[in-house]
Amino acid sequence: MLRYLTAGESHGGSLTAILEGIPAGLKLEAAKINYELRRRQSGYGRGKRMQIEKDAVQILSGTRKGLTLGSPISLLIENKDYCIETMPSIYYPRPGHADLAGALKYGFKDIRNVLERASARDTASHVAVGAVCKILLEEFKIDISSKVMLIGGECSPQAMMKKILKAKEKKDTVGGIFEIKAQGVPAGLGSYVQQDKRLDARLSAAIMSIPGIKAVGFGLGFAYAYRFGSESHDALYYSRNKEYFRDTNNAGGIEGGISNGEEIIIHACMKPIATLLKPLHSVNILSRKSGKAQVERSDICAVESAAVIGEAKCAFCIAGALLEKFGEDSLADIKKAYKEYQKRIA
Numbered sequence: 001m002l003r004y005l006t007a008g009e010s011h012g013g014s015l016t017a018i019l020e021g022i023p024a025g026l027k028l029e030a031a032k033i034n035y036e037l038r039r040r041q042s043g044y045g046r047g048k049r050m051q052i053e054k055d056a057v058q059i060l061s062g063t064r065k066g067l068t069l070g071s072p073i074s075l076l077i078e079n080k081d082y083c084i085e086t087m088p089s090i091y092y093p094r095p096g097h098a099d100l101a102g103a104l105k106y107g108f109k110d111i112r113n114v115l116e117r118a119s120a121r122d123t124a125s126h127v128a129v130g131a132v133c134k135i136l137l138e139e140f141k142i143d144i145s146s147k148v149m150l151i152g153g154e155c156s157p158q159a160m161m162k163k164i165l166k167a168k169e170k171k172d173t174v175g176g177i178f179e180i181k182a183q184g185v186p187a188g189l190g191s192y193v194q195q196d197k198r199l200d201a202r203l204s205a206a207i208m209s210i211p212g213i214k215a216v217g218f219g220l221g222f223a224y225a226y227r228f229g230s231e232s233h234d235a236l237y238y239s240r241n242k243e244y245f246r247d248t249n250n251a252g253g254i255e256g257g258i259s260n261g262e263e264i265i266i267h268a269c270m271k272p273i274a275t276l277l278k279p280l281h282s283v284n285i286l287s288r289k290s291g292k293a294q295v296e297r298s299d300i301c302a303v304e305s306a307a308v309i310g311e312a313k314c315a316f317c318i319a320g321a322l323l324e325k326f327g328e329d330s331l332a333d334i335k336k337a338y339k340e341y342q343k344r345i346a
Helices: 030-041 099-106 112-118 120-138 157-169 199-208 221-226 303-326 331-345
Strands: 003-007 014-020 057-061 073-078 143-151 176-183 213-218 236-239 243-246 264-270 281-283 290-292
Touching: 003 120, 014 120, 030 057, 030 120, 030 303, 073 120, 099 112, 120 143, 120 303, 143 157, 143 303, 176 303, 199 213, 199 264, 199 303, 213 221, 264 303, 303 331
Parallel strands: none
Antiparallel strands: 003 014, 014 073, 057 073, 143 176, 176 264, 213 264, 236 243, 281 290
């Protein structure tokens, strides 16, 4: 089973991830992981933290001579902005963040204890894990990409940039929608036999776990609500050259919780970032006095970064489903099983 855990705080010494279940024999290069980490840090509207951190991974275990061993892979990303012990205390929770709910849950009197772990800084670890999974998926010619579709109601690149600039001028933030595509995914990943084995359910949970994501849809998504069934479903055809095929992909590549061989298409909506330079009304958790929410260093817009994180999450889910079907120990054995399966379904 492919699984991972992350650890680390926003201003702690480092971020760590342990990834278990990657088969033996995969060529693993830190440069490819670092490329994905740089992509996460890019995007119009990012904050000053991205000018401080130059994320680079250290592969501490699970490889020998550049090849995976089948044992857990540990990944370390050091924080340059390491000052957790001297960071100021926070008593006015920010609406929209985990601040108040987290403080109530754990009984903290200082909200700093919540936001250090709840921070999106942790997503660097997830991108590193996803980068390893992308390297595995490349062996099976599976490619995952993303693009920003909309920012603050605007669709053209120029209009989106203007929207971000306007939000910056107003000391506000802005969200948007991004799309993820997974090409080359074979039919048959996932299952309908149990809810936790459905591929779309697993992908949905993974995308929703990204900070700030509030909605996820596959294929037509919410547009299904405006159509008749005859306009919604993808008619099936067969030919010797194409085998089974469809002229449309309204389902977004998944039917009944199983990949159907078409491109997997996911859309996700990210809310505007909750840290505002003109903060909203809040309440001091110690004195219960009214005031303004705490102001922390943050981004104006991070939709492009969220899309890269979404790619990583999808790569992990699809890699896990692929290994469940074709084996988990040796890359060579998995490739053989994959090749035989492709012959059978042809």
